[in-house]
Amino acid sequence: MRTPDVKALVSAVGVLVVVAAAALVWHNLPTPTDLYGPFEVRGRAGEAVQGRAISATVTSVRIAPRVNSVQAAGNWVVIDTTLEAIRSTELPRADLVAGPNTYAASDRFSLDTLGDEISPGIAQRGSWVFDVAPALVEAGSSAPLLLRIWAGSDILDSRLVIDIPADDPRIARTEDVDLAERTESAR
Amino acid sequence: MDPQPGTQTAATRRPSRVGQWLAQRRVSQWWKAGLAAVLAIAALFGGLDRVDNTATPFAPGEEFSDGQFLLTVDRARLVEELRGGGRVVGRETPGRSYLGVVATLRNDGTTPGRLRNELDLRGVPDDMFYGVFRLRDGSPIPALGPGLTEELVFAWQVPAGALRQGSAITIRVWKKSLKQLMVTYGGKEWLDSLTDYGVTELVVGAPSP
Numbered sequence: 001m002r003t004p005d006v007k008a009l010v011s012a013v014g015v016l017v018v019v020a021a022a023a024l025v026w027h028n029l030p031t032p033t034d035l036y037g038p039f040e041v042r043g044r045a046g047e048a049v050q051g052r053a054i055s056a057t058v059t060s061v062r063i064a065p066r067v068n069s070v071q072a073a074g075n076w077v078v079i080d081t082t083l084e085a086i087r088s089t090e091l092p093r094a095d096l097v098a099g100p101n102t103y104a105a106s107d108r109f110s111l112d113t114l115g116d117e118i119s120p121g122i123a124q125r126g127s128w129v130f131d132v133a134p135a136l137v138e139a140g141s142s143a144p145l146l147l148r149i150w151a152g153s154d155i156l157d158s159r160l161v162i163d164i165p166a167d168d169p170r171i172a173r174t175e176d177v178d179l180a181e182r183t184e185s186a187r
Numbered sequence: 188m189d190p191q192p193g194t195q196t197a198a199t200r201r202p203s204r205v206g207q208w209l210a211q212r213r214v215s216q217w218w219k220a221g222l223a224a225v226l227a228i229a230a231l232f233g234g235l236d237r238v239d240n241t242a243t244p245f246a247p248g249e250e251f252s253d254g255q256f257l258l259t260v261d262r263a264r265l266v267e268e269l270r271g272g273g274r275v276v277g278r279e280t281p282g283r284s285y286l287g288v289v290a291t292l293r294n295d296g297t298t299p300g301r302l303r304n305e306l307d308l309r310g311v312p313d314d315m316f317y318g319v320f321r322l323r324d325g326s327p328i329p330a331l332g333p334g335l336t337e338e339l340v341f342a343w344q345v346p347a348g349a350l351r352q353g354s355a356i357t358i359r360v361w362k363k364s365l366k367q368l369m370v371t372y373g374g375k376e377w378l379d380s381l382t383d384y385g386v387t388e389l390v391v392g393a394p395s396p
Contacts, residue, residue, distance in 0.1 A: 012205070023231035032372045071323075073335040101333040104299045108326060133334025155372060 038150060038159035045147075045170055051158030053090045053151035054118070057082045058162050059125075059170070061145070063137050066176040067129060070108060075137050077103075077130045078177050079147055079164075084187070085118045090151040092118055094128050098136040099143035106131050112179045126182035139173060142166050243385045251385045254363040255300050255377040256331075257293045263389040264289075265350055269317070269342055271325020277317055277342065286311070286350060288341045288358065288389065289322060292331055296365070296377060299330040304379075306341045307359040311349055317342040352392035360385040 043049030045058040062078040065071060083092055092114060096103045105115065106129045114126040128147065136143045145164040150157060164171070209217060229235055245251040250259050269277030269285045277285050286308070294300045302319040321328055322338040331337055350356065361379035368376055 008206075019228055019231065026232055029369060031367050031369065031374070033374050036372055073337050074332070101297045102299070103332045104330060107329070131332050131335060133332070136334070 036155045038154035038157055040161045041158050042161045042163065045162060045164045045168055049160045049162055050086065051150075051160050053086055053088075053157065054092055054149060054160065055084045055086060056092075056147075056149050056160050056162065058147060058164060061164055061168070061171045062174060062177050063171065064174045064177045068109065068112075068179055069176060072131045074131055074133045076106075076177065077132050077137055077145070078179070079128045079130070081114060081126065081128060081147070081149075083114060083118045083124045083126075083149075084122065085120045085151075087120060089117050089119045091116075092149055092151055093154075094147060094149045096128070096130045096132065097146040097148065098130075098132050101133065101136065103130045103132055105129065109179055112181055114182065116182070121187050122184050123187055124182060124184050127179055129179070241383055243383075245385050245387050247387060247389055249387075251360060251387070252295070253305075253360050253385060254365075255294065255296045256305065257295055258305075258360065259291045260306070260358055260360075260387050260389065261289045261291065263287065263356055263391045265345075265352060265354075265391050269320075271320050271322070271340065274325060276320055276325050276327075277344075280344065282347050283344045284347050284350070285317065286314070286343045286345050286356070286391070288356075289338065290341060291336065291338045293336040294331045294333045297333050298375075298377075299332050300377065301330050302328060302339065302341075305360065307361065307384075308343055309357040309359055311343070311345050311356065313346050313349070315344045317344050350391050354391045356389050356391060358387050358389065360387075 039051075041049060041051040045061070048055055048057045050056075058079055058081050060080045062076075062080070064076050064078070067076045067078060077096065077098075079096070094105050094114070096105075105113065109129055112126070114124065114128050116124075118124045135141065137145075144166060147162040147164060148159055149162070150159040205220070208220070226235070243251070245260075247260055247262065250257055252258075264287045266285050266287065268275060268279045269287065288306060288308075290306065292300075292302070292305070303316065305319075308314055308316075319328055320326065320340045320342065322340050328337065328339065331339075362383040362385070363377040363379055365375050366378050368374065
């Protein structure tokens, strides 16, 4: 009886295992956000939430179809916030998660809204403004709002995630919101 | 003469199945095995996935979904100066005209959708994309939030004389799919298909049908 060529068999099986393993890894590669994503620092509206670079406090939320008489495509969500840098001057960024959707801050009122540099020891008060699908913010909606704030790039850095429950008493609904100018004051 | 011990071993070793298969065929036929191996490995890495290669025509005023946006392309206008919301959005430029295409878009995704390359103007030489503006007030709009609908003007600068009232233009809308970014940093993004698109023709200056 002929003996099998063990060496050739091992080589063939080895090649098969390596190719199959490579394909398996290829289909399950870690995503860039798995590797370099931000570290979430969670908090609630009304309390100061502090990450590595920024501290933020949501003071009130206003929902209206118009801001400064400008009509929204959906509804405007104006989130009044106090920001402060922790150690160095930072450029804050924010988005809003409403139900399944994520919204970027509107640039329609950029001269009045938050988004400019903030510095340590100086509290900046102002608003983030988002244009959100009406069904997600109408009265009686149970969709929670999450305001996410980070500094510059959020790669391997902390990101504040501030929960604003749908029944939070800080939420007010009006027909028109007049944006107040950003203000700064020393702590 | 007695056979060498090593020769005896080689003579009694049973060839593998692959070896038998190869031995039964001419060398010129071995490419079949190579091709099968290449196809099998390509399939493991997605190389045999289906590729769409279709152009879907749609008429002006007809809804078309590219996966991310549901859109209706309404009309096209050729103007020397771009105005919106009672102000000048694009100044008159010697040797250039503005082509504005009015379209209504609804973002059916869950993240903001960038608008810059949503409409692909074809066949106009030396055209230059100028911007996207809200029709209702002429304000620029870089992205449309999820669940929102806006009537928009996509504007290009084109050489004066390249188009006239009554000229036909072709607009492509590339279909999109939501894919996880793997090379650049980020989560899932809507990426254009390389081959599959919707296409419509508009008559410049004509009212929408």
